[in-house]
Amino acid sequence: MGNDSALVTTLLQRLASAFKIRDLGSPRFFLGIETVPTQKGILLSQCRYMTDLLGRSGMADCKPLTTPAAITKTIISADELHDNPTQYRRIVGALQYLTITRPDLAYAVNRLCQFMHSPTTEHWGLVKRVLRYIKGTLDYGLRLSPSSSTVIHAYSDSDWAGCPVDRKSTSGFAVYLGTNLISWLSKKQRTVARSSTEAEYKALADVSAEVTWVVSLLRELGLHSGEPATLWCDNLGATYLCANPVFHARTKHVEIDYHFVRDKVASGDFLVNYVSTADQLADIFTKPLPSPRFTTLRDKLNE
Template structure:
């Protein structure tokens, strides 16, 4: 921005003082959220400390929540009169457009029933398949081959890497409701700088898998308990380029999957036990955060969260507060696992490898094990279920 002619003087440097935030500036989004949050607090809502975009109002048996993403707002609760009152309050303060019952939000399709809430991204998945020309491709039963190994030196570089980067970026967003694809996308995203032909072939494998179930998503059950349980796992020295391990975890609220993650560890682990122990530390941090959110939502979770791990050595390290030769080199922040166990927040337990749900987030699995773990994570395709129901009704008629 330049000053008008006549205001500039030689040797002087002047700036303009904004009286109102302008659209497009860095301060605009902060000022907008400050105005919106001030209005919600004036209406009796309390801002969550665990998630600043979550606002909660609880009084006796009444609970109303507001979730904000820029200028899109989800309003939910069990007190319909107060929800309508809040809607009127926001309409008086801002230019509001009520879209009615929640069905579509930021590319996520929401389907509600007596069994619970289903979240999927079917339209977004079909758009990806159409743009890439894979609507007519043959299907794949799993997103990544079990014996596939990708490195940064595989074959020749792609002539147009931008297409690969754009595709992987869209697949990352699609993983919001597709935990079955988190590990494969994690692997593909490591080669965004210099993608090669095998990396693109692996991405096409993911597209063929998506074509088989574009409407697949997670199911949040309405009748399950409100108790947390977590599974964590690590694949030791998985990365062939850096020899770092891959951590993965998934956290269930009753029978519903609410949090999952796959991430490469920041340092090289000297043993499988150390890699598993680091995965346990990451899971404990997420458990602590989720308990804060449940507390804001007036959910009493006084029982310790059971953390399942399939490595006995890592479990012994977590329960033993004594430093010895195998653990003295591990960073201090990883030992928060011991602290959470002593505080009664987390309770560790051993699980067999074949029943370890977090395996889905640390390695490529066989078809049978892949499908078995998916069913246990409440990953379903409501569109295929609906088609099956219609077919059954016609057969009976």
């Protein structure tokens, strides 16, 4: 694809001279993902996939909900085992594929994946809640539109000791290329963080690795602007730690591989700035949120 139709046509002709190819025209469906033209760009939608998923799980006529995860109930592992664990794994696996175009489902699905080995009836209830949320948002997807900027900026957040079972923190990030969301993550950290600063610093290391890969890809394609990427974090301690290698002796126990973000800041590749918690877009990837807050952040993800 490209913005020079003559060049695209020439390339297709040269490929056709060496290989048997067929031009299918404008993209429509690809691996269950539908490309829907809009006034401002395109919408990547999995509406048919979601409808089929609701039918296969017996939730086609369920009542919709406004959020995929409740904020009032704590998940516990000690409960009656689900009588059909294969069904649980099949549905959650399908939900994983759905997060390709639905970043608002990332946290809820990541949490469900942590109980694949022995799902309980409570966990199955959480699956049904996600499906009820999907029922009310079938027309949602990932919007992509032309952007005048190609600068990379990313939001990083962490929910310190958020898991009541093992007290590990959950990291989340959102990476933007101009105005378009191109990468996101919700993931439980490997080790227990001893402070909120450490948890946020680990989340910054995760997004730094992702942005490094994105920059490498854009340079290979000849599309990188050359400007440093900006990382936004809502923890001042983690922000200072990225700039000052001797800040806080209490962080000496942090694993070495998390400290490479300092080198990126020192070399000028990254700028780490503070953002208030109210403007932290990655908050949606780290914890369950009330409906108003969840809706606000979901809309800012270009959905």
